[in-house]
Amino acid sequence: MKTLVIVTHPSLETSVINKRWVEELKQYPEKYTVHELHEVYPDGNIDADKEQQLIEAHGNLVLQFPIYWFNCPPLLKKWLDDVLAYGWAYGSNGGNKLKNRKVALAVSAGVRKEDYSEEGRYRYTLEHLLAPFETTFLYCNADYRSYFAFYGTEKKPGENEPGKENEPIANKLENSVQDYLNFVDNL
Template identity: 55%
Template sequence: MKTLVIVVHPDMESSVINKRWVEELSRYPEKYHIHQLYKVYPDEKIDVPAEQRLIEQYDKIVFQFPFYWFSSPPLLKKWFDEVLTYGWAYGSKSGYKVGDKKIGLVISAGIDEEGYSSQGMYKYTLKELTAPFELTFNYIRADYRSLYAYYGIELNSTREWIENSVAPYMDYLNKL
């Protein structure tokens, strides 16, 4: 079955890593369905029933985004607030439509991994900073598979560095 990759980047045209990853995914339409939230909802008015129907079609779902003010871009938070509704995603006998689906996070981070450590610039690991996502996925009974992060975009934007990001990214998705 195909993997749904929900890409949440507010400025994909100026993206370096996420844009390249989406280009790579596009080479395998039989394996991946790319759903770019900012492209589908430029006005940020989410079609909740359409999003829920889309989610129901896939057993593997990845949320891909740049780490943005120590979280996700705002449209993803809005998506969670509006799409993961009571009676559909949790809280009733008919809820838990996302339950048991494999879910992962793919994050591009600006600084090197050392900056996300107890001794680093931000004093917390990316795993610690993304704990609210893990809690959300656990709450709706999804099978959270942890995150994949590619660090250092602010310091490394050479063509070679960008290309070196593709294989581990695809490996993560293929093992989900």
């Protein structure tokens, strides 16, 4: 079955990373369904029944989003609240629609990987910050498969990433595209 990729980015047209990932995913419609929440629900009113049917019609589920204030964009949080409902995603009344379904995250983080460490600028790893997603899907008995991350190039003035001073962002981005597709294909 195809993989459903829920993309939540409030300005995908101006994005660099998420936009490029979406462009690549859309080249393989036989493998991936790209579902852009901001395009489908510009008013923020989510049709939970429609979303549940869409999930049921697919195999794996990937949530793709930029890290926003060390979390997900608000529309994705609303989607989670509305779609992962009692009696459908969890609960004693047949709430098993995510049971054993492979679920993963694909995130873009604006800062460097080193900043997401216990010794780093933000004192927490990306794994720590994404733990609520893992917990949510484990609660729903899904098969949570972790996350794929693209770390940005935010630097302090005059600072270069060791060993990569001359590596253009375009190369890093293009390498991430294939790595991302491999991650999704091997869930």
